[in-house]
Amino acid sequence: MLLSPNAMGRPLRTGLYLTTGIIAAFLLLPVVFIVLLSFGSSQWLVFPPPGWTFKWYDQFFSNPEWMDAALASLKVAVLTTFAAVALGLPTAFALVRGRFPGRELLYGLFTMPMIVPLVIIAVAVYALFLKLGYTGTLFAFVVSHVIVALPFTIISIINSLKLFDQSIEDAAVICGASRLQAIVKVTFPAIRPGMIAGGLFAFLVSWDEVVLSVMMASPDLQTLPVKMWTTLRQDLSPVIAVASTLLIGLSILVMFIASALRRRNETNA
């Protein structure tokens, strides 16, 4: 290959490593800063911190408003996960297996929320739910999050379904299983990693979603990012850094699970 790191000259290679390092640092530094600041003793988010403390964590976990928001976030994310998989599974089957006119168009439609500016979706959903009187409900949060999470779930399931050799399902059918039995007993176990990855993506999308959530939120029900957003506008407390750290921590955990599953799937295949 022309651009193999081994084939290029030493100066070029050093340059490449340097650029990669700078980009990685640029992406990671804010995360590192915020995590460090959550343990800093100054209440003005001074860097480097004058000392180290757990008191902001104490404040976070003892404040019912933060805890409610964290719990609401978790609830919304879990419900979004299950709803996205439940809707994404049949959609992916239809898009992969279906032989009907407009299939490509439908695929475009289902993946459109990835391209359409989030704020436009947010305004549209807000206007609709305002009219129906659903704003501020768990239902509104989950529905709006599913809209933006579904493309990721569908793409993930479509990918594993395309890799699945359908003659394996046909073999189950000729062995006496009905098409539905064959799908449940043979196809689902085979595409399970894709289903789980799709669910985890949906979880991550919902977990750090803020634009839609700000629109859906009410004083009684708000998610963690919304609570951070509103708190930020009043004062710059290190508790926000704690909330950020927790958001990041759970996201990293979920990503680890997803990549571990993908690796296991690859070694199985």
Add this chain to the structure above:
Amino acid sequence: MSAVIKEAAHGKTLVTLRNLNKHYGDFAAVDNISLDIQDGEFLTFLGSSGSGKSTTLSMLAGFETPSSGEILVEGRSLVNVPPHKRDIGMVFQRYSLFPHLSVRDNIAFPLAIRKLGSAEIAKRVDAMLKLVQLETFAHRRPAQLSGGQQQRVAIARALVYEPRILLMDEPLGALDKKLREDLQDELRQLHRRLGITIVYVTHDQEEAMRLSQRIAIFSHGKIVGLGSGYDLYQNPPNAFVASFLGNSNFLRVTASSHGAAAFEGQSLAIRLTSGLAADQDALIMVRPEKALALSTEQATREPLPAGWNEVNAKVGEVLFLGESQTCQVVTAGGTEMTVKALSAAGMPMQPGDTVKVRWVVADACVYTEWAESDLSKAAGAH
């Protein structure tokens, strides 16, 4: 006709395909096929890809619905029976084992779906494992088996519920030559032992010859030849089958009188052929191994026996192929011919030598109708 075929012909018909069609838009993948499959026979659909053989098999399995026509098993229509209720076994090209189940559970799957008792399932699975000699591999996953072992599991899974018909869609295509030949032998023995009806799809004519009692040759969605490998090879029903199976020499002749024809200005004796009028163009086909090439000296030593033909030709190339040798020759009129002989018989000619090519009149087939495309190899696909 060989003894095996006579046996099969005495058997009763198990499956009947009647005017079977499968159209995709204007395209006829399967074009009005009618065929009787005998109970207990090993029948092979042979053809190049796109010839309609796999689509026909798919309709038998129930994965494709015929556009029109009937599929009957012992007189009962199968067309509206869904595939999982057809009680047909099938082995796929890519094995298609269930990746998340062990060998034992793969084989048990059809029985578990039929809700058989666990003792009965265990008994039958054990018998199958023994049949395909995989007892020691029962607890492995498919990914831990070789290709040949996986295909044996697939065969066991297809046989465990004792279907009367076993469909096999190029099941050995993914295996290397040696393993393929071993499995072909196993398959032939299995068929003999179980007496099950097997419909086998392949594009490999040697495999078809090795395995089957009858071969159906597919081309452009039609069956263009049906019979034992022996009959199809020795007496091809048309020029396409002659050219598709093995190698062949075609000589363009013009019929002159009964049993005679003109070839490049020379008179040849031909088989008596019905429907052949004087001055009609015809084609005679001689298999390379049925023709002899004699040097001028040999030819003077051995005069032409009665019932033989002889044409003059010039040697183009002599090839040594191990157990056999071939000699390419060209006649004065530009017709190319190949003569094949066992190496043991010797072939002492050199390129440029003048030879006499001889063959027995009765060994040469005569065709009155053909398409030019029939005469080129691998012309069966759309």
